Amino acid sequence: MVQKSGLAGTAISVWGSNRETSRKPVEYYTDVLNKLGFKAKPKIIDASIYWSTVGNQKTKAQTGFADWFQDYPHPLDWFDTLLNGNRITETHNNNYGNADVAAINAKIEALKKQPNLTPAVNQQWADVTRWSPTTRFGRRMRTVSSLTSSAARSTRPATSTTCCTSSTGVASA
Numbered sequence: 001m002v003q004k005s006g007l008a009g010t011a012i013s014v015w016g017s018n019r020e021t022s023r024k025p026v027e028y029y030t031d032v033l034n035k036l037g038f039k040a041k042p043k044i045i046d047a048s049i050y051w052s053t054v055g056n057q058k059t060k061a062q063t064g065f066a067d068w069f070q071d072y073p074h075p076l077d078w079f080d081t082l083l084n085g086n087r088i089t090e091t092h093n094n095n096y097g098n099a100d101v102a103a104i105n106a107k108i109e110a111l112k113k114q115p116n117l118t119p120a121v122n123q124q125w126a127d128v129t130r131w132s133p134t135t136r137f138g139r140r141m142r143t144v145s146s147l148t149s150s151a152a153r154s155t156r157p158a159t160s161t162t163c164c165t166s167s168t169g170v171a172s173a
Helices: 020-035 047-054 076-083 102-112 119-131 144-153
Strands: 011-017 039-045
Touching (some): 011 020, 076 102, 102 119
């Protein structure tokens, strides 16, 4: 698919911090991208500045490692923080892929007003899960499917699968 897309040899910077829990997944991810035909290189920076660097729009980080630990037991802790396009900021941005889908944003905003997690509300959150790019991110943290699909469709960046994101700090694809 990479060869057919014409993107073989495309340079990709895979961002990670110098923490061992970041470095190893970044090395693995970089290796996978290279085996697929890209020219990926890890971009490892100090952990003390990692999140502010990849959360800065000016950095234009292509892809990399992110982990998210649940702060409180509610779907908002994931969806509102990481996937609500209304929360994209120029600096200290937690929506690393700039996921911004109007229908998903509207559903998250509506569900924020629901005080209880009833079975009906839980079903609505499940619907957001099906609609959402829960492991799919857009413009900045894009990966293989983004690069190939954007080349196939247009020059506009596409939403894509992001590797190495998990709540446990273990790489997943």
